[in-house]
Amino acid sequence: MIVCHCRNITCTDIHSAIDWMRQADPETLITPRKVYRALGLEPDCAGCLPLFLDTMRRNGNLAIKPAQARPFHLPSIKDDDPCKAIPRSSTTSTAPSAAN
Numbered sequence: 181m182i183v184c185h186c187r188n189i190t191c192t193d194i195h196s197a198i199d200w201m202r203q204a205d206p207e208t209l210i211t212p213r214k215v216y217r218a219l220g221l222e223p224d225c226a227g228c229l230p231l232f233l234d235t236m237r238r239n240g241n242l243a244i245k246p247a248q249a250r251p252f253h254l255p256s257i258k259d260d261d262p263c264k265a266i267p268r269s270s271t272t273s274t275a276p277s278a279a280n
């Protein structure tokens with residue numbers, strides 16, 4: 181079915197472009213503009229945008245899937261970390277003495 185009559189884009193073209201983009205980059209945000217660019221085209225009147233978006237939403241690869249996201253790694257805290265808190269010595273006092 182033709183979705184965009186100005187550029188003669190079919191629903192198969194849109195799904196193929198989305199599948200290709202998702203395979204190339206699992207974390208990319210896929211927009212109608214990116215679909216047009218993937219097809220080597222530019223939109224003209226944008227009258228197809230509601231149907232274009234509906235077609236995109238029917239593609240199972242449109243959303244970024246959490247399982248495809250990169251795992252989040254916290255850096256390990258090393259013993260020689262200069263930002264690590266230094267415990268105060270129990271013999272050294274910084275409080276003013278009563279003799280002063």
Ligand code: FES
Nearest residue numbers: 184186224225228
């Ligand atoms: S119908 Fe798609 S840009 Fe005109």
